[in-house]
Amino acid sequence: MPQDLTILDEDGLDVRRVAAIVDAVDAGDVARIATLMEPLHAADIADLLEQIGGADRRALLALWSVGIDGEVLSEIDDAIREEVIEALPASVVRDAMRELDSDDIVDILEDLDGPKQGVILDGLDVADRVAVEAALAFTEGSAGRLMQREVVVAPSHWTVGEAIDYLRAAESLPDQFYHVILVDPRIKPVGYVTLGRILSSARGVRLDAIVEDSFRVIDAVEPEADVAYQFNQYHLISAPVVDAAGRLVGVITIDDAMNVLDEEHEEDMLRLAGVGDDSSLSDGPFETARLRLPWLVVNLFTASLSALVITAFEGTILTLVALAALMPIVASTGGIAGTQSLAVAVRALATRSLTSANARRVVLRELGAGLLNGIGLAVILGVAGFVVFGDWKLGAVLGMAMIVNQVVAALGGVLVPLTMSRVGLDPALASGTFVTTLTDVMGFFAFLGLATLVLI
Numbered sequence: 001m002p003q004d005l006t007i008l009d010e011d012g013l014d015v016r017r018v019a020a021i022v023d024a025v026d027a028g029d030v031a032r033i034a035t036l037m038e039p040l041h042a043a044d045i046a047d048l049l050e051q052i053g054g055a056d057r058r059a060l061l062a063l064w065s066v067g068i069d070g071e072v073l074s075e076i077d078d079a080i081r082e083e084v085i086e087a088l089p090a091s092v093v094r095d096a097m098r099e100l101d102s103d104d105i106v107d108i109l110e111d112l113d114g115p116k117q118g119v120i121l122d123g124l125d126v127a128d129r130v131a132v133e134a135a136l137a138f139t140e141g142s143a144g145r146l147m148q149r150e151v152v153v154a155p156s157h158w159t160v161g162e163a164i165d166y167l168r169a170a171e172s173l174p175d176q177f178y179h180v181i182l183v184d185p186r187i188k189p190v191g192y193v194t195l196g197r198i199l200s201s202a203r204g205v206r207l208d209a210i211v212e213d214s215f216r217v218i219d220a221v222e223p224e225a226d227v228a229y230q231f232n233q234y235h236l237i238s239a240p241v242v243d244a245a246g247r248l249v250g251v252i253t254i255d256d257a258m259n260v261l262d263e264e265h266e267e268d269m270l271r272l273a274g275v276g277d278d279s280s281l282s283d284g285p286f287e288t289a290r291l292r293l294p295w296l297v298v299n300l301f302t303a304s305l306s307a308l309v310i311t312a313f314e315g316t317i318l319t320l321v322a323l324a325a326l327m328p329i330v331a332s333t334g335g336i337a338g339t340q341s342l343a344v345a346v347r348a349l350a351t352r353s354l355t356s357a358n359a360r361r362v363v364l365r366e367l368g369a370g371l372l373n374g375i376g377l378a379v380i381l382g383v384a385g386f387v388v389f390g391d392w393k394l395g396a397v398l399g400m401a402m403i404v405n406q407v408v409a410a411l412g413g414v415l416v417p418l419t420m421s422r423v424g425l426d427p428a429l430a431s432g433t434f435v436t437t438l439t440d441v442m443g444f445f446a447f448l449g450l451a452t453l454v455l456i
Helices: 002-009 015-027 030-037 042-051 054-063 070-075 078-087 090-098 102-109 114-122 126-136 160-169 195-200 224-234 254-273 285-312 314-319 322-350 359-389 392-422 431-454
Strands: 153-155 179-183 189-194 238-242 248-253
Touching (some): 015 030, 015 054, 030 054, 042 070, 042 078, 070 078, 078 114, 090 114, 102 126, 114 126, 153 160, 160 195, 179 195, 179 248, 189 238, 224 254, 248 254, 285 314, 285 431, 314 431, 322 392, 322 431, 359 392
Antiparallel strands (some): 238 248
């Protein structure tokens, strides 16, 4: 009991609370579940549902669905959201959706199939349904899908006092908004004013006299990655979205833009690792294997190139067996160097820090860094090779091969993703496989080739 009291006194989700909740689910103790769940934030509840197994998750939702609101559904990972929605009573899902802004509803619906979308849409108010269906009509991954329809607007000729009176008299306002968007008679946005400027200005000041310099308009068909870049680059808090005619159709806020940046970063990391951009801890073994196997097969074929190089120097290896022990050192060190350069290049391309304007300088920088790293490692390995094997020529060959492979790794790490980007492919996609193959093949070729020329 003292341990239970300690758990209840603490906020947030920890191992003990998770274990206590699972025990309460096993016991069917609804009151205990409610007590343990009550202090948790929506994000913590979402984390809990992601951490426990599928059977425990379904049992928990069957016993305790009252606490699953719209905020929880929006926080749940896409991989299990559909399962959670299916496990909840229809009335709970309907009420939860009604609490959300249109952009959050769209984010949930776009991951569901048609029939499930229809059930949820039927439960929305007419105005919300129209707004959501209009957003779903835009291409997936566009600003139109990312925006929310709930917007606070005012004519540009209004005064601060008129805007304040309007806001106070409004029957409903968005749960979160940062700007009042100013529009002309054709409903085209011409500027925006922060709530802080409105509250700190005299009632008689015109709104168009206190507009923000950061005002930017986003086209509804613009890719969401470009939208996120603008928010990050220009430090935007929100931005109006317009249709093809330039009329205001919605607004994008910073939280949604930052979610896109997080998703892009996560996708890049997963693709670099060759595990697919849809991988999740909630996936089962078969789903996990399905995502990873294709890249392992690709790597199997690319690794065969290294085997061909080694086979070509079979006679050299048989003559000097010590080479077989030293080959992995050259290849693995080159692989690590290539991965370092690749990670920097992919991230720079994603944030648009690496462009055609500075590509030459970056390539030369990587070349220089690879050469310096190669020289440093060559000295260490050259001395070690001489000390261990008593052959200065072997140490020299090892050192020269290390220099070659470090230069190749540094250049490959930046040139491979740059090339993929130039031809319109995601630079994170398969770059790791190509760079690893390049460093392995060149490392073996340089080491064994030099050994053949110098030692044999």
